Amino acid sequence: MGAHHKVSVDKEERYEFTAAAKKRILTWMGVGIVMTVIGIAMLALGIGEGKHEAAGAGHGAATHASATENHSTANAHSEANGTKTEAHTGAEHADVKADAHGATAHAEAGHATDAHAEKGHAAAAEHGGGHHEFHWTTRLWADLWHNAVFFTGIAIIGVFFVAVQYLAYAGWSAGIKRVPEAFGMFLPIGAGIMLVVFGLGHHDLFHWTHEGITDPTAANYDKIIAGKSWYLNLPFYLTRMVAFFGLWMLYYSIIRKNSLAEDLEGGTARWKKLVYFSSGFIVIFAVSSSMAAWDWVMSIDPHWFSTLFGWYTFASWHVSGLACITLTVILLKERGYLKHVNMSTVHDLGKFMFAFSVFWAYLWTSQFLLYYYANIPEEVIYYIERRDGFDGKYTALFFLNVIINFAFPFLFLMTRDSKRQIIFLKIAAIAILAGHWLDFYLMIMPGVTKGNSGFGFLEFGLVLTFVCLFIYVISNTLSKQRLTAINHPMLEESLHHDI
Amino acid sequence: MSHVTSSVREPLVTGGKTIKDITNDVCRQVEGKPTTAWMIAFAVALLVLAYGCYNLYLTWWVGLGKWGLNKTVGWAWDITNFVWWVGIGHAGTLISAILLLFRQKWRTSINRAAEAMTIFAVLCAASFILMHMGRPWLANWALPFGNTYGSLWVNFNSPLVWDVFAISTYFTVSVVFWFIGLIPDLATIRDRAQNPVSKTVYGILAFGWNGSQKDWGRYEAVSLILAGLSTPLVLSVHTIVSMDFATSLIPGWHTTIFPPYFVAGAIFSGFAMVLTLMLITRKVFKLEDYITLAHIESMNKVILLTGSIVGVAYITEFFMAAYSGVAYERYAFINRAFGPYWWAYWSMMTCNVISPQFFWFRSMRRNITVTFILSIIVNIGMWFERFVIIVTSLHRDYLPSSWAYFTATSTDIGDYLFSFGFFFTLFLLFAKFLPVINMAEVKAIVKSSSEPTAHKPATVVGAVSGSEANHSPDINKQ
Numbered sequence: 001m002g003a004h005h006k007v008s009v010d011k012e013e014r015y016e017f018t019a020a021a022k023k024r025i026l027t028w029m030g031v032g033i034v035m036t037v038i039g040i041a042m043l044a045l046g047i048g049e050g051k052h053e054a055a056g057a058g059h060g061a062a063t064h065a066s067a068t069e070n071h072s073t074a075n076a077h078s079e080a081n082g083t084k085t086e087a088h089t090g091a092e093h094a095d096v097k098a099d100a101h102g103a104t105a106h107a108e109a110g111h112a113t114d115a116h117a118e119k120g121h122a123a124a125a126e127h128g129g130g131h132h133e134f135h136w137t138t139r140l141w142a143d144l145w146h147n148a149v150f151f152t153g154i155a156i157i158g159v160f161f162v163a164v165q166y167l168a169y170a171g172w173s174a175g176i177k178r179v180p181e182a183f184g185m186f187l188p189i190g191a192g193i194m195l196v197v198f199g200l201g202h203h204d205l206f207h208w209t210h211e212g213i214t215d216p217t218a219a220n221y222d223k224i225i226a227g228k229s230w231y232l233n234l235p236f237y238l239t240r241m242v243a244f245f246g247l248w249m250l251y252y253s254i255i256r257k258n259s260l261a262e263d264l265e266g267g268t269a270r271w272k273k274l275v276y277f278s279s280g281f282i283v284i285f286a287v288s289s290s291m292a293a294w295d296w297v298m299s300i301d302p303h304w305f306s307t308l309f310g311w312y313t314f315a316s317w318h319v320s321g322l323a324c325i326t327l328t329v330i331l332l333k334e335r336g337y338l339k340h341v342n343m344s345t346v347h348d349l350g351k352f353m354f355a356f357s358v359f360w361a362y363l364w365t366s367q368f369l370l371y372y373y374a375n376i377p378e379e380v381i382y383y384i385e386r387r388d389g390f391d392g393k394y395t396a397l398f399f400l401n402v403i404i405n406f407a408f409p410f411l412f413l414m415t416r417d418s419k420r421q422i423i424f425l426k427i428a429a430i431a432i433l434a435g436h437w438l439d440f441y442l443m444i445m446p447g448v449t450k451g452n453s454g455f456g457f458l459e460f461g462l463v464l465t466f467v468c469l470f471i472y473v474i475s476n477t478l479s480k481q482r483l484t485a486i487n488h489p490m491l492e493e494s495l496h497h498d499i
Numbered sequence: 500m501s502h503v504t505s506s507v508r509e510p511l512v513t514g515g516k517t518i519k520d521i522t523n524d525v526c527r528q529v530e531g532k533p534t535t536a537w538m539i540a541f542a543v544a545l546l547v548l549a550y551g552c553y554n555l556y557l558t559w560w561v562g563l564g565k566w567g568l569n570k571t572v573g574w575a576w577d578i579t580n581f582v583w584w585v586g587i588g589h590a591g592t593l594i595s596a597i598l599l600l601f602r603q604k605w606r607t608s609i610n611r612a613a614e615a616m617t618i619f620a621v622l623c624a625a626s627f628i629l630m631h632m633g634r635p636w637l638a639n640w641a642l643p644f645g646n647t648y649g650s651l652w653v654n655f656n657s658p659l660v661w662d663v664f665a666i667s668t669y670f671t672v673s674v675v676f677w678f679i680g681l682i683p684d685l686a687t688i689r690d691r692a693q694n695p696v697s698k699t700v701y702g703i704l705a706f707g708w709n710g711s712q713k714d715w716g717r718y719e720a721v722s723l724i725l726a727g728l729s730t731p732l733v734l735s736v737h738t739i740v741s742m743d744f745a746t747s748l749i750p751g752w753h754t755t756i757f758p759p760y761f762v763a764g765a766i767f768s769g770f771a772m773v774l775t776l777m778l779i780t781r782k783v784f785k786l787e788d789y790i791t792l793a794h795i796e797s798m799n800k801v802i803l804l805t806g807s808i809v810g811v812a813y814i815t816e817f818f819m820a821a822y823s824g825v826a827y828e829r830y831a832f833i834n835r836a837f838g839p840y841w842w843a844y845w846s847m848m849t850c851n852v853i854s855p856q857f858f859w860f861r862s863m864r865r866n867i868t869v870t871f872i873l874s875i876i877v878n879i880g881m882w883f884e885r886f887v888i889i890v891t892s893l894h895r896d897y898l899p900s901s902w903a904y905f906t907a908t909s910t911d912i913g914d915y916l917f918s919f920g921f922f923f924t925l926f927l928l929f930a931k932f933l934p935v936i937n938m939a940e941v942k943a944i945v946k947s948s949s950e951p952t953a954h955k956p957a958t959v960v961g962a963v964s965g966s967e968a969n970h971s972p973d974i975n976k977q
Contacts, residue, residue: 171505172602227824268507279859286811294822305823307756307815362734366758373746374753378825489507496503499602 007495009175009340011486015332017479025475029468035461042457043136134452141201142448143459147466148197149296150320150440152190153313154470157321158183159252160285162259163278166271171493172348175341177485179328181259182477183321184252186470191245194296198241205448208232208302225302232299240295244288251281259485266487289314297440300447304382306371312363313443316436319356319405323432326353328474330422330429337483343420344497350419353428354409360436361406386442390451397442404435437463503947510950511605514788518942521789522687525934525941528784529688530697533931536783541931544923551917554910555630563633565910571903572893576911577631579885580918582740583768584624585666586761586881589733590769591617592669595676596729599722604948605797607940608789611684612780613773614677615933619925620772621670623918628662630914658742665739669732676725682708683718683939737765744888751831751892754819760812767805767851768881770798774874776926778867780935789936792865799864802877806855809884813852831892839904840891847887850880 158180165173202209207225212218214226225232254277262270290310298309306312326349332338333346371379386394409428418424445453485491516524528534533541557565568575591613598606629635641663643653653660685701686708692698708714741761744752774795781790820832835844854876857863864870895902929935 169508224824228822231822271507283807286807290811290815305819307754307812307819308759309755310815311756311759358731362738363759366738367755370742370745370753370755370757374748376748376753490505493503493505 007340007342009484009486009491009495011482011484013337013483014481015337015475015478015483017475021475022472025468025472029465029472032461032464032466032468035457036465037461039456039458039461040136040140043139134450135204137201138204139449139452139454140458141197141204142445142453143462144193144197145201145205145296145448146440146444147462148190148193149444150317150437151186151466151470152194153317153440154321154324155183155186155190156248156285156289157317158325159187159248159255159281160318161321161325162255163251163281163285166275166278167282169275169490171490172345172497174488174490174494175345175484175497176325176329176338176349176494177259177488178478178481178483179332180321180325181256182328182474183324184249184256185477186473187245187249187252189469189473191249194245195241198238202234206232206299206302208299209234222302228302232302237295240291244292247284247288251277251284255281260481262485262487263482268489270487271489289317297443300444301382303378306367306379306382308363308367312360312367315356315360315363316439319353319360320433320436322349322352322356323429323436325349326425327429327433330425332478332483334422340484340495342495342497344499345494346422346425347416347419347499348497350413350425350428353425353432354413354419357406357409357413357432361402361410364402364406385446389446393451393453394442394446397438401435401439401442404431405439408435508948509791509793510948511608511791511793512789512941512945512949513791514950516788516945516949518945521938521941521945522691524786524789525684525936525938526688526691528930529932529934530691530693534783537927537931541924541927544920544927546920547916548920548924551913551920554913555917557910558630558914559633559635563631565908566914567906567908567911569903569905571896571901572890572905574631574893575886575890575905576907576915577627578743579882579889580915581624581627581631582885582889583878583882584620584627584918584922585740586737586765586768586885587772587878588617588620588624588669588673588769589737589762589765590773591615591620592673592676592729592733593766593769594773595680596726596733599726600730603797604944605794607944608786608791608794608936609773609777609798610940611677611680611933611937612777612930612935613769614673614680615926615929615935616772616776617673617769618670618677619922619929620769621666621673622925623922625666625670626918626921627914658739658746661739662743665732665736669736672725672729672732676722676729679718679721679725680937680940681933682706683710683714684934684937686710687938688934733766734762737761744892749892750825750827751835751888754816756812756815760809763805763808763812764851764881764884767802767809767855768878770801770805771874771877771881774798774802774870775878778871778874780930784930784935786936789941792867795867795870796861796864799858799870802873803855803858803864806851806877810852813848827897830895834895835887835891838891838895840887840894843883843887843891847880847883850876851884854880 161180162177162184164170165177198205207213207222208228210220212220213222214229215221216226255274258270258274258277262274293310293313297313298305326346329338329341329346329349333341368383371383374380387398388395408431412424412431413419413428418428441453488494512521514520566576591610594606594613595610598610629638632638641653641660643655643660653663682705686705689698689701689705692701738758738761741757745754745757747753777790778795781787817832820828823829834840854873857869857873890905894905
């Protein structure tokens with residue numbers, strides 16, 4: 001029984017972020033940046049992968065032309081008939097079909113053009129110029145946005161995890177608390193990247209930011225998007241983004257400050273304050289996490305909507321955050337740190353990864369099944385795009401998503417022993433992180449780049465850069481303060497945690 | 500489980516109770532004669548049940564025409580009551596399964612009664628399924644029997660069939676879980692029994708439990724397995740109930756947030772019902788030292804959390820109705836709030852979203868009167884939630900000429916009363932003849948979590964940091 005022996009804690013233990021380690025991480029980050037630059041150069045010059053892209057572009061251009069035409073004609077069609085929502089959604093639907101089955105859609109488009117030739121063609125010219133001609137920068141913005149959203153999510157989940165532990169009076173996790181607490185330090189960087197990427201790339205990322213899209217007289221007028229302009233408009237959107245990051249960082253700094261002060265002061269006053277501020281954070285996070293998901297991810301497909309989307313995105317972030325916490329704790333233990341954290345605590349982290357992988361799958365199924373079942377065009381289009389759209393470009397990913405994020409952790413972490421073996425947990429955590437990175441890829445890419453995304457130097461370079469940046473920030477934060485919250489009133493419980 | 504307990508935790512057993520005290524305090528009402536209060540309550544419950552049975556007879560003999568249903572509103576109080584009762588059941592499973600997995604020690608004083616409540620609530624829910632079939636003697640048609648009944652076969656695409664599986668599985672696992680938890684306590688009662696009838700009956704029910712190491716090992720192993728099985732069941736049952744609505748195309752029903760939001764709402768109403776019952780039980784049976792203010796506060800926190808989750812879901816639905824641009828969806832929500840059933844909608848909002856917010860204040864969470872009143876308000880609110888979802892989404896369909904207004908008849912009310920009579924009859928029988936607190940499990944936490952007394956000093960905060968700390972974790976084991 002753990003309770004019978006005394007466990008000592010190294011009170012002054014800090015993570016030593018050595019020059020060699022820094023150099024190693026920075027070198028890899030350099031490699032990531034170089035790969036990114038190569039990727040950009042190749043795309044810009046249309047070589048290598050770009051060549052494939054260019055080859056595809058010929059093919060893509062053809063489909064795209066038809067798509068554009070079809071889209072605009074459908075727009076024109078809907079205007080001409082005075083039909084409302086349905087016609088519009090039909091347009092989006094047809095858009096994808098055009099990509100998937102160019103020829104058929106083209107035929108349809110042609111038919112539509114016959115009926116409303118003049119208007120349709122005029123619209124096609126205007127509209128196509130702004131949006132449908134694919135430029136490689138779109139792919140760059142999409143990749144940057146994808147990574148920024150994913151890693152920001154892990155950072156905020158670190159803060160969320162800490163807050164939940166306080167609110168739940170959790171004892172088991174007191175010994176590892178500094179690990180998730182360090183994640184929040186990435187928030188300002190995530191915020192900076194997201195604001196810059198949005199500032200420069202919002203036109204490529206978000207269809208609803210296009211000039212004239214809400215103007216009934218403009219050629220690219222989109223009635224559905226116009227109907228959402230009370231929510232999707234630049235000033236309000238940016239206000240929300242700044243407000244979310246501002247509040248998250250504010251609460252993070254308060255939690256962090258009190259947590260560190262507790263190390264010096266002892267007593268329970270700081271702990272009580274932390275419970276209090278955690279409840280404030282949870283209230284804010286309950287609202288902002290959903291809204292952030294609508295803003296940053298869902299509004300990429302501006303016609304589409306799902307009430308569950310906020311919680312679904314949260315579930316994906318959450319399990320990624322848990323995997324990241326587990327991985328960090330394991331890596332620290334392997335390097336001889338956190339000796340007082342016993343395998344029961346690690347086992348519990350494994351349980352969390354298992355449980356929230358199942359929870360993610362539950363929400364994935366809820367959203368998918370209900371839309372699949374109802375089969376309403378404007379709703380089910382989201383899944384048709386991802387499963388069959390763009391010549392089946394995302395089909396493999398669509399199924400891999402469920403396998404790697406549900407089936408694999410479910411079977412792999414099922415037994416007790418697997419959650420107490422370092423190597424098993426490492427594999428599971430890495431798989432979950434990679435899997436949910438892909439989940440976000442699947443949420444973002446089809447909407448932004450349509451069929452023009454890829455996995456090349458650019459993607460691997462960028463993700464390597466982000467991983468190194470994240471590791472650097474976390475390592476640096478961990479090295480600055482004690483690795484253990486030595487005066488946490490629950491620490492003694494966590495030291496004797498025994499399951 | 501660690502035996503070290505932080506001093507910031509409130510004691511879960513007060514009054515310096517010893518192991519023997521626990522046995523005596525819990526067994527007292529099982530072994531004693533029924534009290535007058537119990538007799539009166541039981542008589543009232545039987546009376547209500549009798550009136551309910553008369554209405555049930557009318558429903559089945561005359562037909563569903565006795566209800567207020569009309570050409571447009573084909574589901575009303577029947578399914579509202581069904582979902583309401585199923586939801587209430589969720590708290591028991593959450594307490595016994597999920598809180599067990601989370602090693603929450605405070606569950607031990609409330610799990611027994613909550614699980615009993617779950618079982619009775621599921622039975623009440625099932626009664627509405629039988630009622631709304633109109634021809635209950637054909638209820639077996641809901642089961643996928645072979646073709647011996649002709650070309651009859653259930654429609655596996657229908658969530659109503661999934662419900663049959665989900666709820667019967669849930670009921671079975673809940674009963675098994677509850678009964679296994681009872682065995683050590685039944686053995687205690689058997690061993691103390693004075694009259695031969697009690698000794699025989701409790702002896703048979705105790706399955707020959709002898710309290711050996713082996714018995715306890717098996718008990719713990721099977722509890723963990725059943726907790727593992729029950730946890731997905733907590734989620735799946737109300738998920739499938741929500742899909743009864745969400746797989747349809749009806750605006751207001753077809754929305755993806757339904758599954759998790761129904762589960763949160765179910766736990767919300769279940770905890771409210773647990774509180775209503777436990778506040779009375781602890782008073783009548785004098786169990787204040789076991790169901791302490793700390794327990795009540797924890798339950799109130801769960802109510803605040805789940806109530807707020809439900810609130811976020813309501814607002815999300817409203818937002819998406821506006822954001823989606825779907826005219827029908829928008830109308831469904833505006834009609835809910837400002838249409839003819841506005842009173843139901845605002846009752847729901849007030850009871851479910853606003854009232855739990857009082858629990859942000861510690862003084863409110865620890866105030867028994869406030870808790871009792873709010874627990875009832877929450878259950879009223881959750882009934883209205885289901886009524887709002889079902890009736891307001893149905894009563895104005897796509898064709899204005901078929902718009903209708905549903906008004907409950909006395910049979911609707913009588914059938915609802917039937918479930919109350921049924922529930923309280925069962926619960927009162929349980930409270931009299933079975934131990935309402937899991938003695939064995941409370942005994943297991945008494946060392947680590949009872950109030951500090953003269954013989955049992957408290958631990959020191961921040962034990963690792965200061966020289967004043969007593970480093971021995973055994974301090975709690977005296």
